[in-house]
Amino acid sequence: MDNLKTTLNSYLGLIFKVGLLLVILSTLFLFTNLTTEFYETAKFLVLFIFTGLILILLTLRFTITGKVVFVRTPLDIPLLLLLAVAIVSTVVSPSPFVALLGNQLKVHGSLSSLIVYILFYFILVNNLKSERQTKWYLGATVLAGGVLAAISLAAYAGLTLLPKPLIHGVNFTLTGSNFSTTAILTMLLPIILGNILHGRNPIFRIVSSIILFLSLTTIVLTGNWATWAAASFALVVFFFIFKPANYSQIKPATAIYLIVPITLALLITVLSLFPPVDETKNPLYDKARNFPRELQLPFVPSWKISVSAFRDSPFWGSGPATYLFNFTNYKPIELNQTNLWNVRFDSAFNEYLETLANLGGVGAVALLSLTALFINSAYRTLKSGNHQPPTTNHELSKTLAIAGLTFFLVLALYPSTLPLWVFGVLILASFMVANTAGSGEKRWGGDEEGNFTRTLFRIAGNLSSADSSSETVRIDALPGILLVSSLALVLSGAFFAGRFTLADYHHRKAVNAVAQNNGVLAYNELVASEKLNPYNDLYRTDLAQVNFALANAIALAKGPTEASPGGSLTDQDKQNIQVLLQQSINEARNAVTLSPKSAINWEVLGLLYRQISGVAQNALVFSLDSYGRAIQNDSLNPILRLNVGGVYYTIKNYDLAIRFFTDAINLKSDYANAFFNLSVALRDKGDLSGAVQTAQQVVNLITDQNSQDYKTAQNYLNDLKNRIASGSAQASPITAPEQQNSGTLQKKELPKVLNLPKPEKIATPEAVKKPEPTPTPSP
Numbered sequence: 001m002d003n004l005k006t007t008l009n010s011y012l013g014l015i016f017k018v019g020l021l022l023v024i025l026s027t028l029f030l031f032t033n034l035t036t037e038f039y040e041t042a043k044f045l046v047l048f049i050f051t052g053l054i055l056i057l058l059t060l061r062f063t064i065t066g067k068v069v070f071v072r073t074p075l076d077i078p079l080l081l082l083l084a085v086a087i088v089s090t091v092v093s094p095s096p097f098v099a100l101l102g103n104q105l106k107v108h109g110s111l112s113s114l115i116v117y118i119l120f121y122f123i124l125v126n127n128l129k130s131e132r133q134t135k136w137y138l139g140a141t142v143l144a145g146g147v148l149a150a151i152s153l154a155a156y157a158g159l160t161l162l163p164k165p166l167i168h169g170v171n172f173t174l175t176g177s178n179f180s181t182t183a184i185l186t187m188l189l190p191i192i193l194g195n196i197l198h199g200r201n202p203i204f205r206i207v208s209s210i211i212l213f214l215s216l217t218t219i220v221l222t223g224n225w226a227t228w229a230a231a232s233f234a235l236v237v238f239f240f241i242f243k244p245a246n247y248s249q250i251k252p253a254t255a256i257y258l259i260v261p262i263t264l265a266l267l268i269t270v271l272s273l274f275p276p277v278d279e280t281k282n283p284l285y286d287k288a289r290n291f292p293r294e295l296q297l298p299f300v301p302s303w304k305i306s307v308s309a310f311r312d313s314p315f316w317g318s319g320p321a322t323y324l325f326n327f328t329n330y331k332p333i334e335l336n337q338t339n340l341w342n343v344r345f346d347s348a349f350n351e352y353l354e355t356l357a358n359l360g361g362v363g364a365v366a367l368l369s370l371t372a373l374f375i376n377s378a379y380r381t382l383k384s385g386n387h388q389p390p391t392t393n394h395e396l397s398k399t400l401a402i403a404g405l406t407f408f409l410v411l412a413l414y415p416s417t418l419p420l421w422v423f424g425v426l427i428l429a430s431f432m433v434a435n436t437a438g439s440g441e442k443r444w445g446g447d448e449e450g451n452f453t454r455t456l457f458r459i460a461g462n463l464s465s466a467d468s469s470s471e472t473v474r475i476d477a478l479p480g481i482l483l484v485s486s487l488a489l490v491l492s493g494a495f496f497a498g499r500f501t502l503a504d505y506h507h508r509k510a511v512n513a514v515a516q517n518n519g520v521l522a523y524n525e526l527v528a529s530e531k532l533n534p535y536n537d538l539y540r541t542d543l544a545q546v547n548f549a550l551a552n553a554i555a556l557a558k559g560p561t562e563a564s565p566g567g568s569l570t571d572q573d574k575q576n577i578q579v580l581l582q583q584s585i586n587e588a589r590n591a592v593t594l595s596p597k598s599a600i601n602w603e604v605l606g607l608l609y610r611q612i613s614g615v616a617q618n619a620l621v622f623s624l625d626s627y628g629r630a631i632q633n634d635s636l637n638p639i640l641r642l643n644v645g646g647v648y649y650t651i652k653n654y655d656l657a658i659r660f661f662t663d664a665i666n667l668k669s670d671y672a673n674a675f676f677n678l679s680v681a682l683r684d685k686g687d688l689s690g691a692v693q694t695a696q697q698v699v700n701l702i703t704d705q706n707s708q709d710y711k712t713a714q715n716y717l718n719d720l721k722n723r724i725a726s727g728s729a730q731a732s733p734i735t736a737p738e739q740q741n742s743g744t745l746q747k748k749e750l751p752k753v754l755n756l757p758k759p760e761k762i763a764t765p766e767a768v769k770k771p772e773p774t775p776t777p778s779p
Helices: 002-029 040-065 076-092 096-101 111-125 131-156 178-198 202-222 225-241 252-273 283-290 299-312 323-330 333-337 351-384 392-413 418-436 452-461 478-515 519-532 537-558 571-594 599-611 619-633 638-650 654-667 672-685 688-701 708-726
Strands: 068-072 469-473
Touching (some): 002 040, 002 131, 002 418, 040 418, 076 111, 076 351, 096 111, 111 418, 131 178, 131 202, 131 392, 178 252, 202 225, 225 392, 252 283, 299 323, 351 392, 351 418, 519 537, 571 599, 619 638, 638 672
Antiparallel strands (some): 068 469
């Protein structure tokens, strides 16, 4: 038995060391074009495999030894509470598949990702056994971070880093987003500074100084306000911890290693963020001003959305990964007057507001408790530095405390990403392990076998302790239960992860086939994707649109034309069109069944019905119903109102067309396209005076007088004025975009191949008055 234990421990240690290093490297560098999402999917798979494998080996060790030994930390209870809330929220969510697997192809934020993150934390605190091991991993992380910063700067400079046919822009970075890269580098700043101050090897310090410069430069040039603020916080707190009395102990070489990179970074900051005082050209400023940065939902709209979601679901929220649905349901109307009016955000302003909306009040309390407990532990560690002689372990704890505080500050300033959580968990676990080293070991159990309830109360009673400790729970059946549970969890997770990854691979091939205009291959690949993962609504909507495209291609090739008014459609062609269109409608309906809160899915269904109006009875009625349901889930979206107005215009119901075009204008008062459509509808109804007034507003709204849109609007306005002057009733040749029936399957000359039963009731939204700014809701 002892040999078996030794062998298992050695294998566990080896797999943990190699696996954790692979997790670090893959999170920073791994990406693939074999999946639809290039970055997150591959990174998550590596993290899942590592966590699952170590979990099985850990519970196997518990079974062999006959006891459960785990490291207790102050963060355990809030993490477990957060997990429990996420599970309940997923079960009661209106979109359970989205909550479980993620929205579209973004796994981060889902219940699956949260389970892996929390298990990853417990795996780390129970396997990082020594200060030396922790420092080795942190050193490897810092070196990898330096390489990541260099790659990001090379892309920023315009260098080509990927072989053809892969292309990238100046904002290319291997984590998947510049925010993720700069946030990780920001959290590593205290560790890099600690290496420079406390390192003994001169070469190591020089390398750390170079990495410090690369990291600061990357943060300045490619970061955003959140990472700039967090980096400033990390630097200020780090140097504040070293009181002026300690500055005299810094050697001149160490001072140079610190001053040079920080000074150069400050110089680059000034040159990049502040315009030149004269007409001198500054390429750094021009490049920084034109650098594409990620969009962030502003705080005030995000606060209103999150509080509104909390008001309607106060305990469990709407479900993990469902913030997009909260956004469309509760978006304040002020956003329509900004340049973000047509953006659908799937993340809140920060992690806390997103948790409040998605996981409700209980989830927000869990996350706030996690934050407060870490701040308490970090404060004790930083405060004790003033009264204790400096030691290597204590200096490591202080740098990790600052890094952890920086992590929570980033969460308060920006929505999180998968790489941010992976390295945040790594830093939190490393800090807890570093604090454990000096706290001794505390064992529970002994003669109290079977008294599991008392053990749990003891664990809960020590929640506020700032130190971690080792706990031993001896219950005869518990190790076996944990082993079976972990095997069931990991193996079932691996089965579905494998299927879903293979489905995503086929979806990527389908996307490539569409880009190559190969509709048949795209159809076959999407069918394969759907069979492997029938729960992803994106696959359904894509397959619906491919089915429609194939039917449209047949009608375009053999339908009626001016040269051949009767067309050349055979009975087989009609049958193929019928089958393809029926499949298209069925797939779109399945998508709204899987995710009924998705306005995007309802919008796709409405567009499909509208596009087949020439070959399907009652298609426009179903289109209006689908658009109405889309508006129910995105009530302040002016584009949806414009689309509905276009459908009513198609059937020459000018009164309702005018009503919905007016709705779109009331939602967005500078919406030139809505004014244009309204003017055309007024013209065709016979109200030329109203059409002229509206057309004049279109011309006034288009600021670029050299654009084609301006010329079209001006010509249209002149035509209306000429008609009024001449008293002519001749129709203008200009038709607004939303009122054009140019689709092949919209032509009335085509034979009807689908007979859709008329719905009993159409989801017709109410008219929109000119609204006032959305007030902040009261919980």
